[in-house]
Amino acid sequence: MQNTRPGGRRNRGVLFDVDGTLIDSAYLHTIAWWQAFRQAGLDVPMASIHRSVGMGGANLLDNVLPGRDRSEDQAIMAAHGAVFSTFWPGLRAFDGARDLLAQCCESGLAVALASSARERDLDVLRSTLRADSFIHASTSANDAKESKPAPDILEAALRAVELHAADVVYVGDSVWDVYAAARLDIPTIGLTCGGTSAAELSEAGAVEIYSGPRELLENLRDSAIGKLARRPL
Structure with a gap:
């Protein structure tokens, strides 16, 4: 704070x-999540992701991947952060x-x-x-x-x-x-x-x-x- x-x-x-x-x-976050999911071998439509953008990472994962294997959550969230950072200059x-x-x-x-x-x-x-x-x-x-x-x-x-x-x-x-x-x-x-x-x-x-x-x-x-x-x- x-x-x-x-x-x-x-x-x-x-x-x-x-x-x-x-x-x-908002759409850059959508793309970053989409790429993070792809890196984890998950195919999640961008439209579904965008409708969940605005939640925190854990809640977004719950929303788009109910019943998932949670052991990958930290890796997916880290990948989202890494991809999103590439958009910082723009x-x-x-x-x-x-x-x-x-x-x-x-x-x-x-x-x-x-x-x-x-x-x-x-x-x-x-x-x-x-x-x-x-x-x-x-x-x-x-x-x-x-x-x-x-x-x-x-x-x-x-x-x-x-x-x-x-x-x-x-x-x-x-x-x-x-x-x-x-x-x-x-x-x-x-x-x-x-x-x-x-x-x-x-x-x-x-x-x-x-x-x-x-x-x-x-x-x-x-x-x-x-x-x-x-x-x-």
């Missing part, structure tokens, strides 16, 4: 998923991602990255965002016992910014994000830029849906985030 606290403590905030929400990486933030974090921070909200990425991946993701001056705290896989759809990562992010669930909004791109936040009664703004449809996000319980960070930023004043802000957006 990293805590930088630009501008001191805030009493309301926004939690952000990172992969597929702020960084265009990672890009979505249009408006940095500006969205900046606007949230400058409007008086705490900003936390509630990510279950491995710590070394998170360092690369943060470097890609180039928004550290607007981020109060961030979490990694090391901060949670269970991954999404369990709420552990969100609970860790709340602790990091010293806020309660009633004081925040969550922004994510997968149904697993929505399900995790719902466990804590945190409203989720869904973004379709990670490849999950608006219909799926709405059915999961997202309170608002936008195409990506730029559209959310353009509608921030009237969004669930705007209702939290202490200063005008």
Whole structure:
């Protein structure tokens, strides 16, 4: 867990998923898992993998390979990490991602990255965002016992910014994000830029849906985030 606290403590905030929400990486994770499965001699359709991206590794394996031989799990997860690292140089933030974090921070909200990425991946993701001056705290896989759809990562992010669930909004791109936040009664703004449809996000319980960070930023004043802000957006 990293805590930088630009501008001191805030009493309301926004939690952000990172992969597929702020960084265009959801399909890269899909390919990395697909290649990891192939290395293990397993043929798993990419569509099935993509629908599970957003979960942690162990939960993703449970979802796409029920009844499997678990003795290969660590090797598969290590292979996924190794393949994904080859994509690091090509990672890009979505249009408006940095500006969205900046606007949230400058409007008086705490900003936390509630990510279950491995710590070394998170360092690369943060470097890609180039928004550290607007981020109060961030979490990694090391901060949670269970991954999404369990709420552990969100609970860790709340602790990091010293806020309660009633004081925040969550922004994510997968149904697993929505399900995790719902466990804590945190409203989720869904973004379709990670490849999950608006219909799926709405059915999961997202309170608002936008195409990506730029559209959310353009509608921030009237969004669930705007209702939290202490200063005008």
